[in-house]
Amino acid sequence: MMPATFFDTWAIMLKVLGVVILVCVINPVLFIATVPLILGSSWIYRMYVRTSREVKRLEAVSRSPVFSIISETLVGMVAVRAYGQTRRFRLAFNERIDRNVEGFFAFIASARWLGIRLDVLTLAFTTCVLYAAILMQWLGFSISSGLVGLSLAYLVQLGDAFQWSVRQSAEFENQLVSVERILSYISLTPEPPLTVPSRDRLIKDTWPSEGGIRFEHFSARYAPELPLVLNDLTLEIPSRSKVAIVGRTGAGKSSVVQCLFRLIEADDPQSRLVIDGVHVREIGLHKLRSRISVIPQTPWLFSGSIRENLDPFHEHKDRDIWEALEAVRLKESFGSLDDPISESGGNLSSGQKQLACLARAILRKNQILVLDEATAHVDLHTDAIIQTTIREKFSGQTVIMIAHRLETVIDVDRVLVLDHGHLVEQGHPFELLSSAFTVDAKKKKNGCGAGNRGGGAIIGAKRQWFASMVQETGEENAKKLYQAAKEAWNEKERR
Ligand SMILES: Nc1ncnc2c1ncn2[C@@H]1O[C@H](COP(=O)(O)OP(=O)(O)OP(=O)(O)O)[C@@H](O)[C@H]1O
Ligand SMILES: [Mg+2]
Incomplete structure (x- = not known):
């Protein structure tokens, strides 16, 4: 895309320049008229490029939410229907589409803005060419009517070409944003290498055979x-x-x-x-x-x-x-x-x-x-x-x-x-639980009662992390877990 836009921009710009030079050579008085033409068009160009770039960005940013709601809705269609949320999703979709279309509409409108101004400018220049030829004739300079006709014929095409070249150059600038983004990705720290042939060759096909x-x-x-x-x-x-x-x-x-x-x-x-x-x-x-x-x-x-x-x-x-x-x-x-x-x-x-x-x-x-x-x-x-x-x-x-x-x-x-x-x-879970639960049971037997949820989980200065997590599941469940851990331990001992 980008090389084509770049080529278009320059090809048409050179064509426009060629026509303006041709017209000025046929009637040198028109060199004066080129000054406002160049100043006016560069002002319009700057205004357009600045606006269209931002508007294009708005349109691009609002596009991905549209795609994401489509895929989210498709994936969760059953849940959306089951919970009667169809209307909510439709409204969310409409809202996102509206936002995207707003951006797109503004982009089209800015292109129209550019078109009208450039048309007015080229029309004004064409009028200058016409009246300059009449003026020169009136002043007694002879200008070939064929050459005046030629310059007018070229100028008629100038309007569209001029517009197209400005739009293409704005597009080229927009596309440069992608290049910028690619460059920023290039500067990211890459993942480690996918293969290291010298080392990978030494790794057996069965590695890791033990799994330690x-x-x-x-x-x-x-x-x-x-x-x-x-x-x-x-x-x-x-x-x-x-x-x-x-x-x-x-x-x-x-x-x-x-x-x-x-x-x-x-x-x-x-x-x-x-x-x-x-x-x-x-x-x-x-x-x-x-x-x-x-x-x-x-x-x-x-x-x-x-x-x-x-x-x-x-x-x-x-x-x-x-x-x-x-x-x-x-x-x-x-x-x-x-x-x-x-x-x-x-x-x-x-x-x-x-x-x-x-x-x-x-x-x-x-x-x-x-x-x-x-x-x-x-x-x-x-x-x-x-x-x-x-x-x-x-x-x-x-x-x-x-x-x-x-x-x-x-x-x-x-x-x-x-x-x-x-x-x-x-x-082992049983090792981690046994001391805490033994102390807990002893306390209860002596009438102290664990009382707190983490009873027995903290002994002296040493905190018992796993035991306290088990205690937090509730007294009944903790007992079950303790029994299960004990059975697993006994099973292990038997093996
Ligand atoms: N993608 C990420 N980027 C930055 N920080 C992260 C990311 N993922 C996790 N962290 C941070 O790393 C720490 C450990 O997170 P981790 O996901 O390993 O916890 P976890 O023990 O698995 O928790 P959970 O039980 O909730 O899954 C947390 O402080 C978290 O904020
Ligand atoms: Mg986790």
């Missing part, structure tokens, strides 16, 4: 001007273990996952993240990210078939895909692997989407699986399916679970409690 993860003095932040979200974090996730990361909102749990995938980078060179002996900063992103499976809180499916969603690179046999679907109890929901999935999985429930993501993870058979609040928005039945499937299918793998619902992680091998980006407590 170690964060060493790891600090990270989302942007240079923001505070640290992980602060000198040192933790170890043993290979093939089931680990839960818990903590208050904003403690940095999801940030740990982001660091695992290098979505945010370590803040200083001392920070190390080692997976099965490989320092992940040294290898390419493709290698790293393809070897870890994740099930996020909001599952994501693409429009296409269920097969394409589970096996986008066509690496697996149909039988394996069916087996994965069966493992997550989704086999009955599909008649064929070519069954369509609509935009962002709109034709599946959120639980089914979550299960489809789990099937994808089963199919990939990665040694490390991360679940970030994967069951926060699903019903208890789906939650149970997910938990059972993970325990069945990922028994030999490392599983990292981030969860608010402590029931889902009470039987893990190790709980890591984070607070403000620090590891504040770790251990």
